[in-house]
Amino acid sequence: MNNYKMVIAYDGTRYNGWQKQGNTNKTIQGKMEAILEKMTGEQIEIHGSGRTDAGVHALGQVANAKLNTDKTPEQIQDYINEYLPKDIVICSIEKVSMRFHSRLNAVRKTYCYRIHLSPVRNVFERSYVWDYGKPLDIERMKQAAQYLLGEHDFLPFCDQKNMKKSSVRTVERIDWKVTEKECKIFFCGNGFLYHMVRKIVGMLVKIGEGNAEPEEIRTILETGNRELTAGIAPAEGLCLMNVEY
Amino acid sequence: MNNYKMVIAYDGTRYNGWQKQGNTNKTIQGKMEAILEKMTGEQIEIHGSGRTDAGVHALGQVANAKLNTDKTPEQIQDYINEYLPKDIVICSIEKVSMRFHSRLNAVRKTYCYRIHLSPVRNVFERSYVWDYGKPLDIERMKQAAQYLLGEHDFLPFCDQKNMKKSSVRTVERIDWKVTEKECKIFFCGNGFLYHMVRKIVGMLVKIGEGNAEPEEIRTILETGNRELTAGIAPAEGLCLMNVEY
Numbered sequence: 001m002n003n004y005k006m007v008i009a010y011d012g013t014r015y016n017g018w019q020k021q022g023n024t025n026k027t028i029q030g031k032m033e034a035i036l037e038k039m040t041g042e043q044i045e046i047h048g049s050g051r052t053d054a055g056v057h058a059l060g061q062v063a064n065a066k067l068n069t070d071k072t073p074e075q076i077q078d079y080i081n082e083y084l085p086k087d088i089v090i091c092s093i094e095k096v097s098m099r100f101h102s103r104l105n106a107v108r109k110t111y112c113y114r115i116h117l118s119p120v121r122n123v124f125e126r127s128y129v130w131d132y133g134k135p136l137d138i139e140r141m142k143q144a145a146q147y148l149l150g151e152h153d154f155l156p157f158c159d160q161k162n163m164k165k166s167s168v169r170t171v172e173r174i175d176w177k178v179t180e181k182e183c184k185i186f187f188c189g190n191g192f193l194y195h196m197v198r199k200i201v202g203m204l205v206k207i208g209e210g211n212a213e214p215e216e217i218r219t220i221l222e223t224g225n226r227e228l229t230a231g232i233a234p235a236e237g238l239c240l241m242n243v244e245y
Numbered sequence: 246m247n248n249y250k251m252v253i254a255y256d257g258t259r260y261n262g263w264q265k266q267g268n269t270n271k272t273i274q275g276k277m278e279a280i281l282e283k284m285t286g287e288q289i290e291i292h293g294s295g296r297t298d299a300g301v302h303a304l305g306q307v308a309n310a311k312l313n314t315d316k317t318p319e320q321i322q323d324y325i326n327e328y329l330p331k332d333i334v335i336c337s338i339e340k341v342s343m344r345f346h347s348r349l350n351a352v353r354k355t356y357c358y359r360i361h362l363s364p365v366r367n368v369f370e371r372s373y374v375w376d377y378g379k380p381l382d383i384e385r386m387k388q389a390a391q392y393l394l395g396e397h398d399f400l401p402f403c404d405q406k407n408m409k410k411s412s413v414r415t416v417e418r419i420d421w422k423v424t425e426k427e428c429k430i431f432f433c434g435n436g437f438l439y440h441m442v443r444k445i446v447g448m449l450v451k452i453g454e455g456n457a458e459p460e461e462i463r464t465i466l467e468t469g470n471r472e473l474t475a476g477i478a479p480a481e482g483l484c485l486m487n488v489e490y
Contacts, residue, residue, distance in 0.1 A: 011368050057369070081365070089366050120326070123256045123334050124302070124373060 001068050004076065005096040008032070008061045011087040012052060013127045013236065018061065019051045028052075028088060032063070035083045039076070040068055049102045049109070049243040053195070055235030057128060060091070060242035064102045100245075108172070108244040110188045113201045114237045118181040129182065130201075130237035136208030138178050144207045144214035145174045145185075147221065148200060156226040157200055158193035167193055186241070201233035246313050249321065250341040253277070253306045256332040257297060258372045258481065263306065264296045273297075273333060277308070280328045284321070285313055294347045294354070294488040298440070300480030302373060305336070305487035309347045345490075353417070353489040355433045358446045359482045363426040374427065375446075375482035381453030383423050389452045389459035390419045390430075392466065393445060401471040402445055403438035412438055431486070446478035 010028050020029040029046055036044040046065040052058055069076065073093045080090050116122050116129040117136060148171050155167040175186040185204070187197055203220075206212045212230065220228045253273070261271040265278065274291055281289040291310040297303055314321065318338045325335050361367050361374040362381060393416050400412040420431040430449070432442055448465075451457045457475065465473045 009368050011371075059369075078364075086366065086371050087368050089368050091365050119323075120336050121331065121334050123254050123332050124304075124370075126256075126331050128369060 001066055001098075002095050003064055003066050003098045003100055004073065004093055005062060005064050005100060005102065006077075006093045007091040008058060008063060009089050009091050010058050010061070011127065012055050012057045014087060015054065017052055017054045017056065018048050018058075028058075028061070029063075031084060031088060032065075032080070035080050036065060036067065038083070039071075039079055042068060047102050049106045050192075050240075051194075052240055053198075053235050053238075056238045056240070057236075058240040061240050062102045062106070062243040062245075064096065064100055066098070102243070105245050106191070106243050108188060108190055109192060110186055110241040111192065111197045112239045112241050113185045113187070113197060113233065114239070115183040115185075115201070115205065115233075116181065117183055120181075122181070127236055128239065130234050132205070136183065136205060137210060138176070138183060138208065140210070140214055141183075141204045141208040142176060144204055144217045147214070147217040148174060152221045153224065154193050154196055154221070156220050156224050156229055157196045157203075159195035159199065159232070160193065163193070169193065169196075195232055197238060198233045198235070199229055201237070202230040205233065206230035246311055246343075247340050248309055248311050248343045248345055249318065249338055250307060250309050250345060250347065251322075251338045252336040253308060254304050254334050254336050255302060255306070256372065257300050257302045259332060260299065262297055262299045262301065263293050263303075273303075273306070274308075276329060276333060277310075277325070280325050281310060281312065283328070284316075284324055287313060292347050294351045295437075295485075296439075297485055298443075298480050298483075302481075302484040304484055306485050307347045307351070307488040307490075309341065309345055311343070347488070350490050351436070351488050353433060353435055354437060355431055355486040356437065356442045357484050357486050358430045358432070358442060358478065359484070360428040360430075360446070360450065360478075361426065362428055367426070372481055373484065375479045377450070381428065381450060382455060383421070383428060383453065385455070385459055386428075386449045386453040387421060389449055389462045392459070392462040393419060397466045398469065399438050399441055399466070401465050401469050401474055402441045402448075404440035404444065404477070405438065408438070414438065414441070440477055442483060443478045443480070444474055446482070447475040450478065451475035 016026040018028045020027050032046050033044050046063050049062045077090045077093045114129040115132050119133045121131050151170045153168050169191045171189040173188040177184040263273045265272050265274040277291050278289050291308050294307045322335045322338045359374040360377050364378045366376050396415045398413050414436045416434040418433040422429040
């Protein structure tokens with residue numbers, strides 16, 4: 001028995017997110033486990049570094065699973081990739097310590113959120129961007145984003161209202177790649193709450209529209225008042241870029 | 246009545262190509278004409294710079310149509326884009342001389358063909374590449390491509406065997422963007438025959454695999470012997486990048 005760490009990429013469009021639910025056919029975890037069970041003949045549990053919501057993508061989701069097999073990591077990768085649908089792929093796989101756990105040992109995650117600004121939609125990447133279609137005041141958004149940096153209780157930006165565990169997280173960096181057509185925002189931190197990135201992006205866009213002040217982010221974090229937050233940005237613009245250990 | 250030139254982008258995956266056929270719902274031309282007819286109340290013919298095959302994409306297809314309308318070009322663009330499906334978009338539109346014809350006046354076209362070389366498939370752009378999945382000897386392919394440059398009778402690389410018109414074309418440039426994961430080949434010339442780019446790519450790949458010699462391209466062009474050519478590369482890797490006038 002060995003513990004394997006896998007880096008997984010997926011186009012989340014057709015799925016109900018990472019985490020297995022009733023219909024396993026519609027989740028990435030469900031697809032992966034079905035193939036690993038076929039390969040090993042045993043019931044397998046695969047642990048993701050965290051859930052991604054329905055419609056959210058991943059370039060570098062990390063998961064681990066303990067497997068009884070004679071295959072080399074490369075053979076396991078080939079086997080899984082052969083059976084996976086075309087919108088999911090194992091990018092790499094390696095043997096790791098039996099104590100490695102992709103969720104518990106994660107120290108840093110980076111998400112990217114893409115907002116398409118041009119009224120001319122991006123036909124080729126239409127499933128990977130928020131098709132917003134209008135300009136935004138990016139400077140205002142950048143100014144607002146400063147208030148998110150550092151350690152805060154992000155509970156007002158979390159859609160799971162009754163958190164049993166701490167909702168304090170540290171946002172380490174927020175990077176921007178902006179062109180006339182598209183605004184990409186990279187969020188790097190030690191962890192993100194349920195819907196946190198999408199709620200933050202919704203608020204930043206409201207600020208970029210001139211419908212809220214940059215300082216409202218500070219007020220929300222200081223007071224914990226979720227009534228001040230904006231709507232949630234669409235799932236399709238979000239991608240889990242990588243997980244660090 | 247004015248003549249309008251439009252630049253159109255489309256993800257060709259779901260379509261039977263540009264040119265209208267029986268079921269107009271499945272072609273780009275059919276989709277466009279249906280919307281223009283709704284807009285003007287008249288029967289409209291839209292002329293593309295050339296057909297693209299079923300499954301082939303375009304970043305800059307050019308078409309023109311003569312329209313009776315009070316709308317400004319921007320209003321026409323907004324109207325069409327509102328009714329077009331998400332995988333087709335009018336990038337720009339302008340009034341041009343009544344004598345402008347997108348096919349007859351085209352002087353140069355650029356196509357890009359993308360070959361995915363890595364065994365790890367590209368889940369996000371899987372519809373826009375040939376998922377070849379193995380390395381190729383790119384230097385051999387570049388050497389072979391030299392023989393294509395200039396004016397030649399490309400009939401052996403054309404799948405329409407009984408051409409009534411000349412099959413002589415000039416390939417002006419072939420440019421390469423190659424990474425470990427992907428090989429992009431840009432073909433720029435004054436015109437391309439039916440299936441010509443895909444037949445050429447098929448031959449270049451055969452040469453890159455070591456299954457044909459670079460010099461065979463020269464032999465094919467000199468002798469016109471289509472028996473020496475390889476199979477046709479898949480449609481999904483091909484994209485019409487732009488048309489110059």
